[in-house]
Amino acid sequence: MNNKAFLVLNKLSVWYTRGKPVLDNFSMELGANEVVGLIGLNGAGKTTFIKTLSGLLDSFQIKTALWQDKPFQFRDIAFKKDRYTVFAEDHSFQFFTFREYASYVAASYGKKLCDIGELVQGFRFEEYTDILLKELSTGNLKKAYLITAFALKPKLLMLDEPVNGLDYQSTEYLYRQINNYRQHGTILFSSHILESICLTSDRVLVLEQGRIKRSFAGQEIETAKIREMLKV
Numbered sequence: 001m002n003n004k005a006f007l008v009l010n011k012l013s014v015w016y017t018r019g020k021p022v023l024d025n026f027s028m029e030l031g032a033n034e035v036v037g038l039i040g041l042n043g044a045g046k047t048t049f050i051k052t053l054s055g056l057l058d059s060f061q062i063k064t065a066l067w068q069d070k071p072f073q074f075r076d077i078a079f080k081k082d083r084y085t086v087f088a089e090d091h092s093f094q095f096f097t098f099r100e101y102a103s104y105v106a107a108s109y110g111k112k113l114c115d116i117g118e119l120v121q122g123f124r125f126e127e128y129t130d131i132l133l134k135e136l137s138t139g140n141l142k143k144a145y146l147i148t149a150f151a152l153k154p155k156l157l158m159l160d161e162p163v164n165g166l167d168y169q170s171t172e173y174l175y176r177q178i179n180n181y182r183q184h185g186t187i188l189f190s191s192h193i194l195e196s197i198c199l200t201s202d203r204v205l206v207l208e209q210g211r212i213k214r215s216f217a218g219q220e221i222e223t224a225k226i227r228e229m230l231k232v
Contacts, residue, residue, distance in 0.1 A: 004031060004032060005029040005030065005031055005066075006030065006031065006032045006067065006068050006069075006155075006186070007029065007030040007066070007067055007156065007186075008029050008064065008065070008066040009026070009027060009028055009029075009062065009064070009065055009066075010027045010062070010063045010064035010065075011025045011026070011027055011062060011063035011064070012025075012026040012027070012049075012052070012060060012061075012062040012063075012065075013025060013026070013060060013061050013062070014026075014045075014048055014049070014052050014057060014059065014060040014210075015059050015060070016059060018059075021210055022043075022045050022048045022210055023045045023048060023049055023052070023060075023210040023211075024209070024210040024211060025211065026045070026049065026210060026211055026212070027212075028205065028212060030156070030186055030188060031186065032155075032185070032186060033182045033183070033185065033186060034182065034186050034187075034202045034203065035178055035179070035181065035182065035186070035187045035189075035200050035201050035202050035203075036186070036187070036188050036189075036201060036202065036203045036204075036205060037189055037190070037191060037196075037197035037200065037201035037203070037204045037205070038050075038188070038189065038190040038191075038204075038205050038207060039190070039191060039192070039194065039197050039204060039205070039206055039207070039226065039230070040206060040207030040208055040213075040230070041208070041230060042192075044207035044208055044209065044210070045207050045209075045210045046160070046190035046207055047088060047160055047161075047190065049190075049207075050085060050087075050158050050160045050188070050190060051087075052074065053074060053083075053085075053158065053188075054074070054083070054085040054087075054158065055074040055075040055080065067079050067082070081109055081110065081154075082154055082155040082156055083154050083155065083156040083157070083158060084105075084109075084148075084149050084152050084154040084156075084157055084158070085157075085158040085159075085160070086142070086145045086146055086149050086157075086158070086159045086160065086162055087145075087160050088160040088161040088164060090141070090145060091134075093133055094132065094133050094134035095132060095133075095134065096132070096133055097129070097130050097131060097132055097133070098125070098128060098129045098130070098131070098133065098136075098144045098147070098148075099129050099130060101133060101144065101148065102116065102144075102147065102148045102151060105148050105152060106151070106152060109152060109154075111152065113151060114151050114153075116147060116151045119147045119150055119151055119177075120147060122170075122173040122176075122177070123143040123146065123147055123170050123173060123174075124143075124167070124169060124170055125140065125143045125144070125147060128140050128143075128144070137165075138164075138165040139165035139166055139167060139170070141165075142162070142164065142165045142166060143166070143170060146159075146162060146174065146177075150177050150181070153184040153185065154185060155184075155185040155186065156185060156186050156188065157181065157185060157186070157187045157188070158187075158188050158189065159178075159187065159188075159189035159190070160189070160190050161190060161191055161192065162174060162189055162191070162196075163191060163193050163196050171196075175196065175199055175200055178200040179199075179200055187200075194223050194226060194227060195223070197221075197226070198221050198222070198223050198226070201221060202217065202218070203215060203216065203217045203221075204216040204217075204221050204226060206226065206229045206230065213229060214229050
């Protein structure tokens with residue numbers, strides 16, 4: 001892991017209703033080539049944070065936002081081309097087949113789509129590559145977006161509840177892809193499944209009431225310790 005921070009956020013507050021912040025003075029840093037897991041109880045702010053960083057929310061304020069040592073905004077084109085998000089639920093581009101969608105995304109990012117055969121096989125998706133996204137099951141739709149994400153290899157890959165809907169074999173393959181991603185960039189992912197966090201992360205951030213309650217790193221990452229922090 002490269003310890004130099006390439007994403008710095010200082011005092012981010014996000015709300016859906018004015019006066020009721022979901023994230024409150026939230027600050028964090030991400031280093032290059034690391035895997036950071038977000039975990040917390042429902043309502044802790046995990047998905048809201050990922051949506052904000054993905055440029056989907058307008059109701060926020062922030063003191064400092066740096067990307068690769070330069071000030072940026074979440075909707076800046078340059079930043080958008082450096083990141084890709086797999087959301088917990090996504091029903092966009094429903095009348096595209098997977099192959100059409102993956103090709104479209106690659107072109108939008110100004111990249112040539114790499115050979116996706118290994119990813120398709122690894123996620124056990126061979127039968128579904130030419131089926132409309134709207135006709136896929138929840139699990140197979142998640143696989144379509146995950147395959148696209150890992151094929152794209154952005155500097156920052158964000159995954160919101162990536163395990164949801166996946167079968168056992170695909171979940172194990174996902175863990176391997178996450179662990180191998182450090183050679184390409186950084187992964188930030190949220191999960192309510194403690195196993196997925198502990199098996200893959202260099203750092204684990206425990207969220208509570210819109211702030212980071214505790215951070216674990218390296219050998220500190222143990223299920224018992226993190227579970228204790230999640231008790232209400």
